[in-house]
Amino acid sequence: MIFGVRERLPSKYRIAYLTLYVLLIAYPIYRVSVGVSYLSQLYGALVAASSFLIILGIVYTRSELIVLYYVFVSIVFKICMVKEPSIGEFIIYSLVILHGDMISKILVYGIGYRRIRTSVKGLLLFITVVLSLLALYMVITYLATGLFINLSSNVVEANVLTELTFGKVLATRFGSLLLLLLVVICVLYILSHYVSGIVNDVLSLNRAYARDYIRSSIGFLWKLLYKGGSWHQKLFFRVTLLFILFFTWILILPLYFILAEFLPALFGPHLFILSLATSLLISALVYTSLRRLLSKLLRQKASLELPKLRLDKPSDAPLILSIVMLTAYLVSLILYYKYDYGILYNTLMRSFGLGQPYSDQYLSSIVGVFEKAYINISDYFVDYCEKYIGYLVSEFEWLTRLIKSLIKLLWGR
Amino acid sequence: MVKDYITPAVGIVLVGFSLYMFYSGIGLMVVRDVASSLLAILIGFVTLSGGITLLRTWAIARVYEGGARVVEEGEGEEGSREGKESS
Numbered sequence: 001m002i003f004g005v006r007e008r009l010p011s012k013y014r015i016a017y018l019t020l021y022v023l024l025i026a027y028p029i030y031r032v033s034v035g036v037s038y039l040s041q042l043y044g045a046l047v048a049a050s051s052f053l054i055i056l057g058i059v060y061t062r063s064e065l066i067v068l069y070y071v072f073v074s075i076v077f078k079i080c081m082v083k084e085p086s087i088g089e090f091i092i093y094s095l096v097i098l099h100g101d102m103i104s105k106i107l108v109y110g111i112g113y114r115r116i117r118t119s120v121k122g123l124l125l126f127i128t129v130v131l132s133l134l135a136l137y138m139v140i141t142y143l144a145t146g147l148f149i150n151l152s153s154n155v156v157e158a159n160v161l162t163e164l165t166f167g168k169v170l171a172t173r174f175g176s177l178l179l180l181l182l183v184v185i186c187v188l189y190i191l192s193h194y195v196s197g198i199v200n201d202v203l204s205l206n207r208a209y210a211r212d213y214i215r216s217s218i219g220f221l222w223k224l225l226y227k228g229g230s231w232h233q234k235l236f237f238r239v240t241l242l243f244i245l246f247f248t249w250i251l252i253l254p255l256y257f258i259l260a261e262f263l264p265a266l267f268g269p270h271l272f273i274l275s276l277a278t279s280l281l282i283s284a285l286v287y288t289s290l291r292r293l294l295s296k297l298l299r300q301k302a303s304l305e306l307p308k309l310r311l312d313k314p315s316d317a318p319l320i321l322s323i324v325m326l327t328a329y330l331v332s333l334i335l336y337y338k339y340d341y342g343i344l345y346n347t348l349m350r351s352f353g354l355g356q357p358y359s360d361q362y363l364s365s366i367v368g369v370f371e372k373a374y375i376n377i378s379d380y381f382v383d384y385c386e387k388y389i390g391y392l393v394s395e396f397e398w399l400t401r402l403i404k405s406l407i408k409l410l411w412g413r
Numbered sequence: 414m415v416k417d418y419i420t421p422a423v424g425i426v427l428v429g430f431s432l433y434m435f436y437s438g439i440g441l442m443v444v445r446d447v448a449s450s451l452l453a454i455l456i457g458f459v460t461l462s463g464g465i466t467l468l469r470t471w472a473i474a475r476v477y478e479g480g481a482r483v484v485e486e487g488e489g490e491e492g493s494r495e496g497k498e499s500s
Contacts, residue, residue: 316466318462318465318466319459319462319463319466321462322455322458322459322461322462323459325455325458326455326456326458326459329451329452329455330452333448333452336448347448347449347452348449348452350441350446350449351434351437351438351441351449351450351452351453351456352434352437352453353433353437353440357440357441357444357446357449358446358449359444359445359446359447360446360447360448363447363448364445364447366447367445367447
């Protein structure tokens with residue numbers, strides 16, 4: 001970077017920038033060499049071995065190699081040192097923030113893209129996944145509706161005011177039908193928009209499109225790194241970009257901390273590298289998708305032109321999906337009742353509202369287990385949300401401390 | 414003329430029937446008749462999506478028919494104008 005734009009810099013800036021750059025290289029090297037003695041042997045050896053990156057960077061005038069060394073060292077120090085971040089670390093981080101080329105390069109070449117297989121095996125796997133998702137979705141809908149009904153009746157009975165208002169509405173046939181209609185519309189909306197949408201998308205998605213989309217998203221961010229004419233314009237774009245990446249990283253990192261509680265092997269440099277890679281991909285996709293959406297919205301069109309009526313062929317996906325689900329359910333019922341068609345006929349009649357309802361002990365115990373598990377997951381979910389927010393707060397505290405110290409460092413007290 | 418209204422009528426009947434099935438499904442859910450309630454809900458989904466598909470197809474077919482009629486009329490007018498000009 002600095003070596004690349006050296007020719008275009010005015011000489012007074014060049015000298016100042018070079019001095020600063022040399023200081024930025026020299027001081028952390030001193031700090032790192034002092035800090036290595038605190039590290040365990042393995043990490044110390046790693047840091048010492050990676051020092052040749054600086055030599056290579058200076059010899060081949062590639063500042064990216066120097067930055068790579070700093071990224072590596074800062075990750076090692078972040079993991080090993082329990083104490084407060086030192087001034088050297090702040091310098092390292094400031095370097096990392098200002099010179100993001102290499103981080104992006106590593107991440108872009110490192111992450112690759114998820115291959116979408118179009119083989120029969122992959123398709124079968126996909127269909128299994130979708131069907132199990134649908135089954136899970138049905139179970140959750142069933143339980144959620146039951147819970148919702150229980151809760152609404154509890155709420156209505158508990159409070160005099162709600163009993164007077166909602167209770168009266170819900171007690172009527174119209175009110176209960178309205179509630180039912182709302183639940184059904186929600187379910188159908190999700191089924192037709194999301195589930196069949198996912199099915200359509202994945203079935204019509206080809207490898208080339210996914211590859212192009214991810215490549216163009218990352219390519220866009222990569223271009224943004226080199227946007228701008230003069231070096232300070234470039235610096236502005238880079239800082240903005242790195243800021244976006246950094247924030248995405250901070251939002252994602254707590255999830256990795258939670259994941260690392262279950263997989264202790266994830267602790268260590270993997271945690272940071274994996275989370276950085278994921279955050280780069282996510283921020284690239286989100287940023288470019290938002291940009292595409294906004295540019296579509298902002299494109300001006302002549303107001304005199306009448307909007308065209310969309311006359312697409314209606315999608316049969318919801319119908320096919322529901323028929324498949326009904327067939328699968330009927331087959332499983334036949335297997336469950338061991339080809340006893342009398343019981344099946346009775347079940348069918350009961351579902352039409354003809355005949356007395358009959359509660360199967362075994363099936364209702366299974367539903368009870370699911371219900372308990374669902375309530376447990378809901379309880380744990382609150383815990384995980386709190387944990388996530390806790391990690392997030394600590395990460396943001398760390399960020400604000402970093403920025404404060406950076407300002408102090410750059411502008412004096 | 415009567416045929417035109419058979420499709421939407423069937424669609425509306427299917428949607429209404431699906432609502433009845435959902436209602437019956439919820440009633441059975443409350444008394445924990447699991448097998449029947451799930452069956453009722455799934456039948457409700459099939460009839461609801463079938464009814465909506467029928468209604469949508471009918472509406473789109475009507476719009477296309479209207480469009481085709483307009484185009485035919487337009488072509489007829491142009492043809493007669495050309496005939497007049499050539500004579």
